[in-house]
Amino acid sequence: MKFFKKLLLGGACALGLLSTASLTSCSSKEADIISTCFAGYDFARAVKGENEDLSLSMLLNPGSDLHDYDPSATDIKAILNAKVFIYIGGESDAEWVESDILPKIDTEKTQVVNMFDVIGEAALYEEEDPESAEEEEHHHDEDETASGEDHDHEEEETEYDEHVWTSLSNAKVIVSAIKDAVCKADADNTDTYTANATAYINDLNEIDTNIQSTIDSSAKKMLIFADRFPLLYFMKEYGLSYDAALGGCSSSTEVSSNVIAKLKAKIEENDVNYIFTIELSTKQIAETLKSEVNNSVEILTFYTMHNVSKDDFKNGVTYVDMMEKNIEALSLALN
Ligand SMILES: [Zn+2]
CATH class of the missing domain: 3.40.50.1980 (Nitrogenase molybdenum iron protein domain)
Incomplete structure (x- = not known):
């Protein structure tokens, strides 16, 4: 019934059949x-x-x-x-x-x-693949361009990281x-x-200062993302190094065992105790990586503000609230 109603409303909207009073119901x-x-x-x-x-x-x-x-x-x-x-x-x-x-x-x-x-434009960063994601992402680019060679051509239009x-x-x-x-x-x-x-802007300044001091007082300067990586601007701003399973806007949710092996090596080399996923993630890659390292890491969420969950939206959660959660996660992961 609900579905039918929605269909009917959608159809009526498309045909412009509804009065202005009911327009809000089809264009929320x-x-x-x-x-x-x-x-x-x-x-x-x-x-x-x-x-x-x-x-x-x-x-x-x-x-x-x-x-x-x-x-x-x-x-x-x-x-x-x-x-x-x-x-x-x-x-x-x-x-x-x-x-x-x-x-x-x-x-x-x-x-x-x-x-x-x-x-x-001067302050935009070109899209770059995280070290361990490279092979996987390049493979996707080849699928998309069908020629496979375009990737290295100079005349190719610069793709900027959007985040x-x-x-x-x-x-x-x-x-x-x-x-x-x-x-x-x-x-x-x-x-x-x-x-x-x-x-x-004052709130953002305060968050900025808190992130900086959290990083300054931390022993480690590296984060591992077992997920997409839409945080190039954040990492560059604070001079953090990183590795990740997928590029920022990657459409894939799975990676090869090769990528997992590379990230596993990074975890071991850098004595990493926490790995990250981003909001609304299936956490599949993170769970796989965690079991590959015998559960020696814990999974944390880094909020990237693309979108929020329905509950967070309803509760009016803000960018500042989520950055505060990110600071808590950073202070765990960097120490
Ligand atoms: Zn994106």
Whole structure:
């Protein structure tokens, strides 16, 4: 019955049959401020604060994978009607934003915040495969390009790692850009949004200091990810070294025994007691690796803010909350 109702609603929406009063039920993403991923949503929520003049939504459903997301027709319509649209500008959203949104959007009406533009090309890092993941990732690239040679060609377009928000300095710059866009969208409340952004940037500064001092006072400087690795910006910011099973946006959830063997050697060489997975992971690779090293390691979660679980979303968990959890995990893993 529920399924039928959903189908019926979806069909009616597509045909434009419903009255405006019931439109909200088929386009729950409709809002004044719309972000593709959780990080942008969180930053906009902080800027907006308690102010009810602007509504806010995240396109991604909580608990789902950013890299699997494709916009529906109602999502596109919602973005075109928004006052502020926030996206990453990288692997997971640049393509559809460039083809479905940018040619149609009225930039007088909708402020667009592209995180890549905000950070600036000079501060972007090229995608790189973690040491132990290399072979596996290269294999996937070959599948995708079908020629296998493109990988080394100079004329190949530079692919930047998209996870810019994992750097605290970048996060502060993005919050500030979102504040500017929100102020343009609702000029009457500029003072409130400016004060909110300043307060959040102060929180981010505090987190930044705490991460730095945790790392400074730790004996080890290396982390092992038995998972995807979307933390290049974070690791570079704090000078940590790392190894991982998969690249940042890899679509695979499995790795060869070769990759496991390489990570096992790293664990033994570096006296590693904790290995990481990222949020919403199946933890399959981590469990395999753990048993390969006779359960001598424990598995911790590193929150990367692509998305959050349904419960965390409902409870209003923030980027700052999750970075605090990351600090706890770091202080275990680095000592
Ligand atoms: Zn990604």
